[in-house]
Amino acid sequence: MRRIVTIDGEDGRSKAIADGPSPDVRTDPARPGFAATRIWVTDRTPARINGVSEILHLPHTLEPPRGGSVCRVVTVPPDASWKGRIGAQEVREYFEAVGSPCASMGSAQSPHPYMQKTQTLDFCLVLEGESTLVRDQQEVQLAAGDTVVQRGTNHAWSNRSGRACRIAISSHDAAL
Numbered sequence: 253m254r255r256i257v258t259i260d261g262e263d264g265r266s267k268a269i270a271d272g273p274s275p276d277v278r279t280d281p282a283r284p285g286f287a288a289t290r291i292w293v294t295d296r297t298p299a300r301i302n303g304v305s306e307i308l309h310l311p312h313t314l315e316p317p318r319g320g321s322v323c324r325v326v327t328v329p330p331d332a333s334w335k336g337r338i339g340a341q342e343v344r345e346y347f348e349a350v351g352s353p354c355a356s357m358g359s360a361q362s363p364h365p366y367m368q369k370t371q372t373l374d375f376c377l378v379l380e381g382e383s384t385l386v387r388d389q390q391e392v393q394l395a396a397g398d399t400v401v402q403r404g405t406n407h408a409w410s411n412r413s414g415r416a417c418r419i420a421i422s423s424h425d426a427a428l
Contacts, residue, residue: 254291259302276308278350282342285329285416288350294320297424313351314423315370321424328383328411328419338365357406363388364408373426374402381417384410404428 256270276290293307294300295317316322340358343365347356357367364386378398385392385400386408394400404426411417 254289256292258304274308276312278312280346280349282338282346283329283334285327285333287327289325289327291323291325293317293322296320311351314347314355314368315352315372316423316425319425321422323420323422325379326409326419326421328381328409328417330411330414330416332412332414335365340365358408362408363391364410366408367406368408369404369406370423371404371426371428372402372423373404374400374424375422376400376402377420379418379420381411381415382413383417383419384412386410 253272254270254274255268257266257268259265260267274289274291278288278290280286290308290312293310293316295307295310296319299321310317340360343356343358344353346366347353347368352368352370355368355370357369358365359367367386376399378394378396380396382393382395385394388406391410392400409417409419
């Protein structure tokens, strides 16, 4: 559920302007059960908080707009449900569908087909389930409650368990 609460311009009191499922959910046909639910996007820092009723009309990309941020919840299905059944074409189609073809770092030598890298600062919180954060040379096991701060790193989320993993990710445009 996505609940957006803001300040009513007339009397300064808080009010909900959205209370229901997000209208922006992206899936990956090659990974049944995968979903990236975009919750909110900002197009600048500092973000505007007054007079903004919805901002999901901005283009859907893996990266936030220049100078902005994006909050999404990602559901990662067990790798066993798709791994070994897809190739480079399906991975390429996914990154093109989310508007970020240049983020794909996967190759035949990569430790995971969905390796990705963006020029962002990401705050990631595992909400439920478990995942392995795959990096260039190391892996880190994560469980519900664990957090990751990623700073422009090459990575992938690998779910080696038997049930879905849900991760909240807040991505912010960053500079090198």
